[in-house]
Amino acid sequence: MVPVANVDMICAIAIYPVDVAMKYVVVSGGVLSGLGKGVTASSIGVLLKSAGLRVTSIKIDPYLNSDAGTMSPFEHGEVFVLDDGGEVDLDLGNYERFLDINLSKDNNLTTGKIYAKVIEAERRGDYLGKTVQVIPHITDAVQDWIEDVAARPADGSGETPDACIIELGGTVGDIESSPYVEALRQFQFRVGRENVTFVHVSLVPVLGPVGEQKTKPTQHTVKELRGLGISPDILVCRSSSPLNDETRNKLAAFCHVKPEAVMSTHDVPNIYHVPLMLHEQGLCDILDVDCTATSILEEWTAMAHHLDTLTEEVHIAMVGKYTDLSDAYLSVIKSLQHAAMAVDRKLVIDWIEASHLEKSWDATEHASAWKLLRNADGVLVPGGFGDRGIEGKILAAHHARTENVPYLGICLGLQIATIEFCRNVLGMTGANSTEFEDNPEHAAVVFMPEISKTHLGGTMRLGSRPTLWQHEGSIIRTLYGPGEAVDERHRHRYEVNPDLIERIEEAGLIFVGKDDSGQRCEIFELNGHPYYVGVQFHPEFKSRPGKPSPPFLGLLKAATGQLDG
Numbered sequence: 001m002v003p004v005a006n007v008d009m010i011c012a013i014a015i016y017p018v019d020v021a022m023k024y025v026v027v028s029g030g031v032l033s034g035l036g037k038g039v040t041a042s043s044i045g046v047l048l049k050s051a052g053l054r055v056t057s058i059k060i061d062p063y064l065n066s067d068a069g070t071m072s073p074f075e076h077g078e079v080f081v082l083d084d085g086g087e088v089d090l091d092l093g094n095y096e097r098f099l100d101i102n103l104s105k106d107n108n109l110t111t112g113k114i115y116a117k118v119i120e121a122e123r124r125g126d127y128l129g130k131t132v133q134v135i136p137h138i139t140d141a142v143q144d145w146i147e148d149v150a151a152r153p154a155d156g157s158g159e160t161p162d163a164c165i166i167e168l169g170g171t172v173g174d175i176e177s178s179p180y181v182e183a184l185r186q187f188q189f190r191v192g193r194e195n196v197t198f199v200h201v202s203l204v205p206v207l208g209p210v211g212e213q214k215t216k217p218t219q220h221t222v223k224e225l226r227g228l229g230i231s232p233d234i235l236v237c238r239s240s241s242p243l244n245d246e247t248r249n250k251l252a253a254f255c256h257v258k259p260e261a262v263m264s265t266h267d268v269p270n271i272y273h274v275p276l277m278l279h280e281q282g283l284c285d286i287l288d289v290d291c292t293a294t295s296i297l298e299e300w301t302a303m304a305h306h307l308d309t310l311t312e313e314v315h316i317a318m319v320g321k322y323t324d325l326s327d328a329y330l331s332v333i334k335s336l337q338h339a340a341m342a343v344d345r346k347l348v349i350d351w352i353e354a355s356h357l358e359k360s361w362d363a364t365e366h367a368s369a370w371k372l373l374r375n376a377d378g379v380l381v382p383g384g385f386g387d388r389g390i391e392g393k394i395l396a397a398h399h400a401r402t403e404n405v406p407y408l409g410i411c412l413g414l415q416i417a418t419i420e421f422c423r424n425v426l427g428m429t430g431a432n433s434t435e436f437e438d439n440p441e442h443a444a445v446v447f448m449p450e451i452s453k454t455h456l457g458g459t460m461r462l463g464s465r466p467t468l469w470q471h472e473g474s475i476i477r478t479l480y481g482p483g484e485a486v487d488e489r490h491r492h493r494y495e496v497n498p499d500l501i502e503r504i505e506e507a508g509l510i511f512v513g514k515d516d517s518g519q520r521c522e523i524f525e526l527n528g529h530p531y532y533v534g535v536q537f538h539p540e541f542k543s544r545p546g547k548p549s550p551p552f553l554g555l556l557k558a559a560t561g562q563l564d565g
């Protein structure tokens with residue numbers, strides 16, 4: 001890479017175990033947010049991995065929240081959940097999916113976390129006699145954090161990674177990200193300039209009737225970054241069309257980078273093309289790695305082309321609350337995509353705003369929402385909080401149950417399907433969740449006893465927990481394959497009322513998976529239905545390209561008539 005180990009070095013490591021320094025790739029962004037910095041950073045990770053390196057990542061979020069758990073999906077997109085229960089930025093989901101690794105909550109560094117750490121140290125007396133300041137105390141703590149977390153194994157091998165991608169959230173020049181820019185500036189001296197590659201992601205707008213590619217925004221953001229002491233080694237320019245040579249040369253001249261280190265990430269049909277496109281432009285040479293050392297890029301090429309060539313559609317109705325903002329359901333969308341590829345179908349998600357299904361809604365919108373629902377090959381009700389749209393979701397579950405339409409309910413989607421079943425099959429008309437009604441006539445879903453009623457941050461039932469199979473022969477168990485239990489990630493405060501389990505099961509909705517107490521419903525499946533499955537956990541957080549999550553695969557198989565046998 002400028003600094004990453006090449007394959008000869010990797011072979012040398014195998015024969016003579018010398019202590020090779022960790023390589024860091026720091027990815028910052030300029031001009032505006034939403035340029036796909038996370039996808040670019042993850043794609044660089046894929047290239048390093050394809051060169052045979054073990055790769056991990058750290059996302060820095062300069063906000064004051066400790067974690068993303070208390071943030072609204074409206075503002076920040078989905079809250080991604082890790083095995084250890086960390087509620088983190090959705091970019092960590094990109095890293096886990098692209099690199100097939102498992103990260104921990106410490107891989108998401110926030111201002112909330114770093115200040116809490118420094119203030120705690122101050123109270124302990126660690127800085128006795130000193131004035132505690134952003135520089136050097138916060139900036140040192142940031143660098144210590146990075147070095148510590150980068151060295152932790154992430155790919156399941158137990159081995160220390162060879163390279164760490166560090167993504168700095170926000171845009172360079174923001175007040176709140178400046179301590180991190182300063183920490184990263186210093187970091188190059190701490191670990192050696194040869195061990196750090198700075199990548200800056202920027203925008204090249206295309207303007208005017210002849211489609212001129214404008215370089216000025218990128219010139220400005222690089223000037224800002226260099227003013228803060230960081231000179232980028234590589235520029236990645238987001239643009240609608242491939243950068244032409246003139247633009248590339250101009251950017252190189254004005255931004256103090258080599259022309260061949262100016263990369264273009266232009267519009268492509270699907271994101272699997274991004275690592276391939278960077279490879280084609282010579283990024284592996286710039287990083288001084290051999291990306292053909294493994295078969296990983298070949299697999300990505302196959303995936304990208306497979307997705308491009310799918311034509312036969314499958315329609316999945318997604319009945320949710322944030323349907324204008326697909327980032328709120330990013331991992332669910334990705335999981336549907338992984339499963340659709342496995343059944344050779346082009347995925348079409350029909351977004352249905354749950355409240356539009358309710359009777360009281362505007363007649364035209366109500367009719368079009370129902371039309372989408374009735375025409376769907378499968379229905380998915382994702383996780384959610386709060387009572388908006390709940391009755392609409394219950395109607396969607398009712399439709400799927402009674403019309404034999406494949407259904408997957410995730411977390412809240414399991415809870416509302418249980419309420420529907422209690423109301424319409426068991427005759428408990430007033431059934432509800434205590435999340436939506438204080439004292440429902442029948443509490444079908446209740447607050448879990450161990451959950452805090454005073455603190456909302458980090459207090460849900462979170463992270464990876466086992467689900468133990470209760471019966472042989474269910475569809476969902478067959479999909480998961482051999483084993484007595486499955487581990488999936490959780491994020492909830494409410495559960496199906498354990499007192500009702502017996503009655504519900506007698507009527508045919510079987511709790512085929514329970515937690516290790518045997519009392520808590522983790523998975524239900526409806527007898528005699530082609531595919532009516534609810535999961536209390538969030539399987540979307542463990543789905544990977546080429547390794548679709550079983551509940552999603554079941555939904556897509558059932559929706560395309562491929563489940564039998």
Ligand code: GLN
Binds near residue numbers: 386410411493
């Ligand atoms: N609001 C429900 C609960 O807290 C469901 C949560 C979810 O869907 N993640 O249990």
